[in-house]
Amino acid sequence: MGDALIAPDWIALDWGTTNLRAWAMDAADTPLAEAGSGDGMGTLSRDAFEPALKRLLAEWRLPPQACIVACGMVGARQGWTEAAYGRVPCPPLQKPFTRAPAADPGLDVWIVPGLAQAEPADVMRGEETQIAGLLAQDSDFEGIVCLPGSHTKWVEISKGRIERFRTAMTGEIFAAIADHTVLRHTLGEVWDEGAFVAAVADGMAAPQDLALRAFEMRANALLKDGEQAARARLSGLLIGAELQATRALWQDRPVALLGAPKLATHYASALESQGTTPQLRDAEACTLAGLTAAKHRI
Amino acid sequence: MGDALIAPDWIALDWGTTNLRAWAMDAADTPLAEAGSGDGMGTLSRDAFEPALKRLLAEWRLPPQACIVACGMVGARQGWTEAAYGRVPCPPLQKPFTRAPAADPGLDVWIVPGLAQAEPADVMRGEETQIAGLLAQDSDFEGIVCLPGSHTKWVEISKGRIERFRTAMTGEIFAAIADHTVLRHTLGEVWDEGAFVAAVADGMAAPQDLALRAFEMRANALLKDGEQAARARLSGLLIGAELQATRALWQDRPVALLGAPKLATHYASALESQGTTPQLRDAEACTLAGLTAAKHRI
Numbered sequence: 001m002g003d004a005l006i007a008p009d010w011i012a013l014d015w016g017t018t019n020l021r022a023w024a025m026d027a028a029d030t031p032l033a034e035a036g037s038g039d040g041m042g043t044l045s046r047d048a049f050e051p052a053l054k055r056l057l058a059e060w061r062l063p064p065q066a067c068i069v070a071c072g073m074v075g076a077r078q079g080w081t082e083a084a085y086g087r088v089p090c091p092p093l094q095k096p097f098t099r100a101p102a103a104d105p106g107l108d109v110w111i112v113p114g115l116a117q118a119e120p121a122d123v124m125r126g127e128e129t130q131i132a133g134l135l136a137q138d139s140d141f142e143g144i145v146c147l148p149g150s151h152t153k154w155v156e157i158s159k160g161r162i163e164r165f166r167t168a169m170t171g172e173i174f175a176a177i178a179d180h181t182v183l184r185h186t187l188g189e190v191w192d193e194g195a196f197v198a199a200v201a202d203g204m205a206a207p208q209d210l211a212l213r214a215f216e217m218r219a220n221a222l223l224k225d226g227e228q229a230a231r232a233r234l235s236g237l238l239i240g241a242e243l244q245a246t247r248a249l250w251q252d253r254p255v256a257l258l259g260a261p262k263l264a265t266h267y268a269s270a271l272e273s274q275g276t277t278p279q280l281r282d283a284e285a286c287t288l289a290g291l292t293a294a295k296h297r298i
Numbered sequence: 299m300g301d302a303l304i305a306p307d308w309i310a311l312d313w314g315t316t317n318l319r320a321w322a323m324d325a326a327d328t329p330l331a332e333a334g335s336g337d338g339m340g341t342l343s344r345d346a347f348e349p350a351l352k353r354l355l356a357e358w359r360l361p362p363q364a365c366i367v368a369c370g371m372v373g374a375r376q377g378w379t380e381a382a383y384g385r386v387p388c389p390p391l392q393k394p395f396t397r398a399p400a401a402d403p404g405l406d407v408w409i410v411p412g413l414a415q416a417e418p419a420d421v422m423r424g425e426e427t428q429i430a431g432l433l434a435q436d437s438d439f440e441g442i443v444c445l446p447g448s449h450t451k452w453v454e455i456s457k458g459r460i461e462r463f464r465t466a467m468t469g470e471i472f473a474a475i476a477d478h479t480v481l482r483h484t485l486g487e488v489w490d491e492g493a494f495v496a497a498v499a500d501g502m503a504a505p506q507d508l509a510l511r512a513f514e515m516r517a518n519a520l521l522k523d524g525e526q527a528a529r530a531r532l533s534g535l536l537i538g539a540e541l542q543a544t545r546a547l548w549q550d551r552p553v554a555l556l557g558a559p560k561l562a563t564h565y566a567s568a569l570e571s572q573g574t575t576p577q578l579r580d581a582e583a584c585t586l587a588g589l590t591a592a593k594h595r596i
Contacts, residue, residue: 077520085521116517116520116521117517118521120510120514120517121514121517121518121520121521121522122513122514122517123516123517123520123521151480151513166510167510167513167514167517168509168510168513169479169480169509169512169513169516170509172479172480173474173475173479173508173509173512175478176471176474176475176477176478176479177471177474179474179478180473180474180477180478181467181470181471181474182449182467182470203506204506206543207505207506207508207539208501208502208505208539208540208542208543209543210471210505210508210539211466211467211468211471211536211539211540211543212418212464212465212466212540212543212544214467214471215420215449215465215466215467216418216419216420216465218467219414219415219418219419219420219421219465220419222375222414222421223383223414223416223419223421224419238509241505241506241508241509242506242509242510244506245504245506245507245509245510246510
C-alpha cells in the first residue's frame with residue numbers, strides 16, 4: 001500500500017507571507033515528516049486558510065482534535081485571524097495564543113502572537129518563535145540575534161528576554177531595485193565575493209552614495225560592456241548601510257545569525273569583514289524548537 | 299474644413315524612454331503646435347520607431363524632406379539607431395549627429411548624441427540638449443544644473459562646457475520601493491511638506507538608516523493606524539541622501555533646476571532647507587531651445 005502512513009501526535013506550522021511549511025511531530029517532539037506549499041498568507045483570503053492547511057496535511061493521519069501550533073504572518077491582520085502583538089521588552093513567547101476559527105472540529109489550531117515595540121515602532125511575526133527556539137537550545141545566550149530575510153531583524157537578548165529590536169527592509173529594497181529599475185538589465189547571476197566585501201565597506205563609509213553608485217553600475221555596463229559584479233556590489237552597498245545603521249547593536253557583542261543559509265552566509269561574511277565573527281545557527285531547528293516550546297505552553 | 303492645417307518648417311522631438319513629444323516649428327523657430335504619445339523608446343522595437351513618428355505627425359502638413367531633430371533615448375543602443383556618445387568635458391552639443399534610417403525619403407531625422415563620462419562612469423541622453431538650451435538662453439551660466447527625474451543629473455557647467463556630472467537614480471529607487479515593497483500599503487497620496495523637509499535633514503545626517511526608517515513607517519502604520527506623511531518622508535530620506543552625496547557639487551554655487559515642475563519644486567525645497575536657493579528654469583523651454591540650437595548645427 002505504498003509508503004507507511006505518517007501518524008503525527010501534533011503539527012508544527014511555519015506560515016509566512018509567501019510559504020506554508022508543516023512538520024508532523026511525534027509525542028517526543030521529533031519531526032516524522034515535513035510538507036510545504038506556496039500557500040503563504042499573502043496569497044490567501046480569510047476563508048482560504050483552512051482549505052490550504054487541509055490540503056497540505058491530507059497525506060498524514062491526524063489524531064482526533066489534532067493540536068496544530070503556528071507562527072508567522074498567519075496571525076497578521078490580513079491573516080487567518082489576528083493574534084494581537086505582545087510588547088517588548090518581554091520573553092519571546094507571549095500568552096495568550098490565539099485560536100484560529102477552523103470550521104472542522106478535528107483541527108485545534110493555535111497561533112503564536114508576534115511582538116511589537118513602541119519606540120522606535122517595530123513589529124515581528126515568526127522571528128519571536130525562532131528566538132524562543134534558540135533560547136530553548138541555549139538558555140544563557142546574551143547578545144544579538146540577527147535574522148536575515150526580506151525584513152532583517154536585529155534583536156537584543158538579555159536574561160532570556162527580548163530587550164529591543166530593529167528591522168531593516170534591506171532584502172526587500174534589494175529585490176525592488178534589482179527587479180524594478182534599470183539595473184534589472186545589469187545584475188547577472190554571478191556572485192563576486194571580493195566585490196561584495198568591498199561594497200560592504202563602501203556602503204558603511206558612504207551610505208548616501210547608494211543612488212549614485214547604482215547608476216554607476218548601469219553606466220559601467222553600458223560603457224565597458226560588462227559589470228559582472230553588480231549583483232554582489234548592490235547587495236554589499238545595502239548590507240553595508242544596514243551594518244552602519246545597526247553598529248551599536250552588533251559591535252563588540254556576541255552575534256547569532258539565524259536565517260536562510262545563503263543570505264546568512266552573506267551577512268556572516270559582511271560582519272566578519274568588520275571584525276565580528278557571528279555564530280551561524282540552524283534556522284529550521286530553531287523554528288521547530290520554538291514551536292515545540294510554544295506547544296508545551298498551550 | 300475644421301482647424302487650420304499646421305504647416306511646420308521643421309520638427310523638434312523629445313523622445314524619451316516612456317514618452318514621445320513633438321513640436322511643429324516655424325521658420326523663425328517658434329513652436330506652432332505640439333503633440334505627444336506614449337510611444338517611448340522603452341515600448342518600441344527597432345522597426346516601430348518610424349511608424350510611431352508618422353502616427354504622431356499625421357495631422358501636420360510636413361514640408362518635403364522634413365528636417366526632424368530628436369534628442370533622448372531614441373539614440374540609445376535599444377533605440378531607433380545608436381547615436382554614439384560624446385565625451386565630457388565638452389560643450390553639450392557634440393557632432394556628429396546620427397541620421398535615423400527612415401524608410402520614407404520625406405523624413406530627414408537627426409539624433410543628437412548623448413554624453414558619457416569615463417570616471418566615474420556616467421551617461422546622459424536628452425539632458426545635454428536641455429543644457430544646450432539653457433546655455434542658448436544664458437550663455438554666461440556658471441555653476442550646477444540639476445535635472446530631477448527618475449535619474450537625476452547634477453551637471454557642472456563652466457565656460458559653456460560640461461565639466462563633469464553625476465547621476466542619482468533616486469526617483470527610480472523611490473518608485474521601486476513605493477510600488478514593490480510592503481510600503482505600497484502605507485504610502486498614501488497626501489504630501490506633507492513639513493515631514494519632507496524633516497526627512498531631508500534625516501536622510502542627510504543618517505543615510506545609512508534608510509532600510510530601518512522605511513520599515514518603521516510600515517510599523518507606525520500598523521501600530522498607530524496611520525502614517526499620513528509616509529510618501530513625503532520616504533521621498534525626503536532619499537533626496538536627503540542624494541544631497542549629502544552631491545554636496546561638493548551644489549554647496550556655495552549657483553544651482554539651476556530644470557525638470558518636471560512638481561519634482562523640481564521638491565528639489566528646490568530640499569536645497570532651500572540647506573541654505574541654497576536654486577533658480578527654477580522652464581524645462582520645456584530649455585528642451586526647445588536646445589533642439590533649435592541643434593537644428594542650426596546640422
